[in-house]
């Protein structure tokens with residue numbers, strides 16, 4: 516089985532719990548077309564070669580002594596549920612923490628089997644009007660879901676380690692935008 520694939524990168528900040536060194540995997544393909552998407556070159560699946568999942572898995576295994584987590588980025592792996600299922604299951608067997616960033620909502624993706632092998636999900640489109648520089652997630656309409664006792668629960672972003680040192684001004688801005696979202 517194959518997926519349009521752009522490559523790997525070892526990262527720390529892509530785990531908002533800041534508890535793992537991660538290997539970020541970048542697939543190609545996303546139709547959400549968010550204004551100011553961070554990786555617009557990865558929206559078109561034709562921009563990337565089709566790569567066999569077993570090759571990706573071997574590359575993950577080659578880095579096991581360096582990493583604790585896998586971050587599924589893109590593009591959006593949720594457009595490839597069978598491939599995501601395969602990789603997330605195999606990575607879980609390797610005892611890795613699995614983190615998915617997706618432009619779909621949790622409500623939409625929760626019906627897919629791959630959810631059983633994920634630990635953390637950051638969902639929703641990137642909306643520039645709800646972007647606060649320096650705050651996680653990138654736009655505050657996005658939600659963070661953490662698996663606790665086999666159930667996904669929504670996490671308050673203000674409780675995330677990645678947001679521990681944000682200023683009072685940013686917190687004020689966060690609540691202001693949150694208020695607008697409810698309108």
Ligand code: SF4
Nearest residue numbers: 545547548549552618
């Ligand atoms: S969902 Fe993510 S990858 Fe897709 S267009 Fe939006 S920001 Fe880009």
